[in-house]
Amino acid sequence: MVNQNPYAAPQARFERLTEPVARKRWVAVILALVAPPIAMLYVARPLRAIAYLAAAILNLPVAVFLGAKGVANPTAVSGLVSLLLSLVAAADGYRLAQSWTGATLPWYSRAPALAAFLAAGGLIILSLRAFVVEPFRIPSGSMEPTLRVGDHILVSKTSYGWNVPLTSRRIVRFAGPERGDVAVFRYPVDRDLHYVMRVVGLPGDTIAYANKRLSVNGKEQPTTEAGSEIVADSRGTRYALMRYQESLDNVSHPILLDPSTPPYHLAVVREFHGRENCRYHEAGLVCKVPADHYFVMGDNRDNSSDSRYWGFVPEEDFVGRAFLVWYSARNPDRAGTAVQ
Numbered sequence: 001m002v003n004q005n006p007y008a009a010p011q012a013r014f015e016r017l018t019e020p021v022a023r024k025r026w027v028a029v030i031l032a033l034v035a036p037p038i039a040m041l042y043v044a045r046p047l048r049a050i051a052y053l054a055a056a057i058l059n060l061p062v063a064v065f066l067g068a069k070g071v072a073n074p075t076a077v078s079g080l081v082s083l084l085l086s087l088v089a090a091a092d093g094y095r096l097a098q099s100w101t102g103a104t105l106p107w108y109s110r111a112p113a114l115a116a117f118l119a120a121g122g123l124i125i126l127s128l129r130a131f132v133v134e135p136f137r138i139p140s141g142s143m144e145p146t147l148r149v150g151d152h153i154l155v156s157k158t159s160y161g162w163n164v165p166l167t168s169r170r171i172v173r174f175a176g177p178e179r180g181d182v183a184v185f186r187y188p189v190d191r192d193l194h195y196v197m198r199v200v201g202l203p204g205d206t207i208a209y210a211n212k213r214l215s216v217n218g219k220e221q222p223t224t225e226a227g228s229e230i231v232a233d234s235r236g237t238r239y240a241l242m243r244y245q246e247s248l249d250n251v252s253h254p255i256l257l258d259p260s261t262p263p264y265h266l267a268v269v270r271e272f273h274g275r276e277n278c279r280y281h282e283a284g285l286v287c288k289v290p291a292d293h294y295f296v297m298g299d300n301r302d303n304s305s306d307s308r309y310w311g312f313v314p315e316e317d318f319v320g321r322a323f324l325v326w327y328s329a330r331n332p333d334r335a336g337t338a339v340q
Contacts, residue, residue, distance in 0.1 A: 023100040028093030031114075036089030038117055043096040044109045055085055130165045131157050134320065136184060136194060142298035142305065143196060144231050145243065145254050146182060146339065147322070150329035153196070153339060155184045159321035170316045176202070177294055177318055179216070180251025182339050185296070186317040188272065189310050196322060197306055200248060201287070201295025203315075209264070209308065210284030212257050212301070214246065222247045229256060231300070241300070253340060258302035264309070272311025287312075294318075 023043050032039035036056070040049035059081045107113055138151040147153065159181075161173040177183050177199045187193040200214060201207040208215040215221065226243045241256040263284040278287040285308060289295050293312035298304025307313070328334040 021100075021102060021105050023097040025094050025097040028097040029090045032089035032093040033086045035118060035121060036085055036093075038114055038121075039089050039093040040096075041108050041117065042114060043093055043100060044102060044106055045096060046106075046108065048092070052085065052089055056082070059085075126165070129157075131162050133157060135326070136196065136322075138196065141231060141303055142300050143182070143198070144256055144300040144303075145229060146198075146299045147196065147325070148328065148331060148334065149232065150331070151325045151334060152327040152329070153322045154324045154326050155320040155322050157320040160315075160318050163316065163319075176315055177321070178202075180248045180253070182322045183296070184319040184322060185313050186319065187310075188313060188317070189270070191317070194319060195296075197296035197298055197304075198248075198253070199294050200297050201289045201307070203289055203291050203293060205289045205295065206286065207289060207295045208284065208286045209297075210281075210286075212259075212263055214248075214297075216248075223255070226254065231256065241302075251340065253299065256300045256302070261302045268309055270310045274312050292316075 028039050028042055031042050036052040037049040040052055059078055134155050134157055136153050136155055138147045138149060138153065141149050158174065160175060160177060161170050163170050179199055179202055181199045182196060183199055184194055184196045187195045201216065206217050213220055213223065223244045223246045226245050228240050229243045230238055230240050232238045241258050244255050244257060246253060246255045266280055269280065274290045274293065277290060278285055287295060290312060292315045295307045296313055297306045322339040324339060325334050325337040
């Protein structure tokens with residue numbers, strides 16, 4: 001028998017279109033483990049998404065504050081809070097997906113919008129690390145006492161300019177490093193490594209280091225004795241050094257010297273670009289800094305591998321200027337200390 005009702009087929013199509021749209025529980029859980037706010041958008045809960053996003057943003061400054069107060073390791077606290085947020089969001093997303101009864105999805109819960117939100121979030125995080133600020137950990141004592149083994153520092157990526165990420169190709173230049181800056185740069189011998197040193201010589205400067213005294217363009221930089229200091233290397237070995245306060249232009253900073261060692265060790269000096277600009281003698285060395293290059297030294301002068309040994313740092317290899325110790329594994333009270 002043929003159905004003569006002309007509205008039957010359109011009605012059936014309408015009913016199919018208005019059936020509840022399923023939200024898969026496993027998808028909600030996976031999204032929550034990766035990005036809790038995205039999981040909440042997936043189950044059409046925008047206010048919950050904002051709440052999870054706010055919690056994630058506040059996570060790091062709260063952890064840093066706890067570290068500055070010496071309460072706990074902020075890295076561990078931040079990781080634990082992130083894990084707890086993800087687990088809570090996974091349970092929340094599972095429950096909301098299971099109870100979902102909506103007939104239509106808002107635009108922000110659909111696959112294209114979710115993918116766009118994920119991509120935008122990842123891009124923002126990568127951009128902050130590439131162009132604004134990046135954390136580093138100090139593994140050695142070459143910058144003692146300014147930076148100590150176990151210090152975690154923040155480096156301003158806006159100080160000198162922006163490079164194409166993971167390269168030395170400068171796309172925007174703000175200003176060159178200044179004398180006295182504590183700067184992070186790519187190690188000229190192995191550019192996959194990052195070093196942190198103090199800038200002592202600018203392009204065109206004549207740097208002399210003789211009898212443990214630094215001179216810039218023929219002018220010896222003032223130093224005053226400040227007693228002795230016990231330091232420990234990365235293996236925990238402790239030893240005593242003499243501490244001095246050095247004035248480098250308008251930057252006053254501490255340095256450490258070992259009176260029992262020479263100003264450099266000629267046997268470990270490498271061949272490097274511009275070495276013809278340097279003269280090594282028994283009492284020290286003199287170097288003329290090439291154009292677009294810088295001379296750097298560690299504050300722990302006799303326990304530092306620096307420009308005396310492997311040469312000058314090209315301007316485009318500077319990553320940024322260190323400005324804050326945000327946590328210190330061995331000395332929690334150093335958290336929140338400005339780098340000078």
